[in-house]
Amino acid sequence: MGNLPVRIKRLRATPLPVYMTEHAAGVDLCASLSADFVLAPGERALVPTGLAIELPPGFEAQVRPRSGLALRHGIALVNSPGTIDADYRGEIGVILINLGSEPFTVSDGERIAQMVFARCERAEFVEVEELGDTARGAGGFGHTGR
Numbered sequence: 001m002g003n004l005p006v007r008i009k010r011l012r013a014t015p016l017p018v019y020m021t022e023h024a025a026g027v028d029l030c031a032s033l034s035a036d037f038v039l040a041p042g043e044r045a046l047v048p049t050g051l052a053i054e055l056p057p058g059f060e061a062q063v064r065p066r067s068g069l070a071l072r073h074g075i076a077l078v079n080s081p082g083t084i085d086a087d088y089r090g091e092i093g094v095i096l097i098n099l100g101s102e103p104f105t106v107s108d109g110e111r112i113a114q115m116v117f118a119r120c121e122r123a124e125f126v127e128v129e130e131l132g133d134t135a136r137g138a139g140g141f142g143h144t145g146r
Helices: 067-073
Strands: 007-010 027-030 037-039 044-048 051-054 059-064 075-077 082-084 093-098 104-106 111-119
Touching: 037 044, 037 093, 067 075, 093 111
Parallel strands: none
Antiparallel strands: 007 051, 027 111, 037 104, 044 093, 059 082, 059 111, 075 093
């Protein structure tokens, strides 16, 4: 596995992302807040990270939930995975939602999400009159369970 050079800028005093184990797929993103806030059950909020990145062309960063927060508190991401495009230079924000039954306090510096880097291809669309046949055909949601 090679290392992908990603330029990163701190917009506020916030920890830089780090891999927590040798073979971790993602780095943790932390909340960058001036004050803690409470996320009520069913409520969602955009949580700033205080970080901006510059990805090489042909890559994306995927923002994903942290399994521990999901299991213990019901904290998830509304748009999971969220995509950060290679040409985006703004602050990384994480849209948290509380799917649990108790209020959840989001604190400054708390690990709220993880970020994974992936190569991505751009499609070149070729319009045709017919598509090739397959055994599945147009079978959609749940068709293999019948």
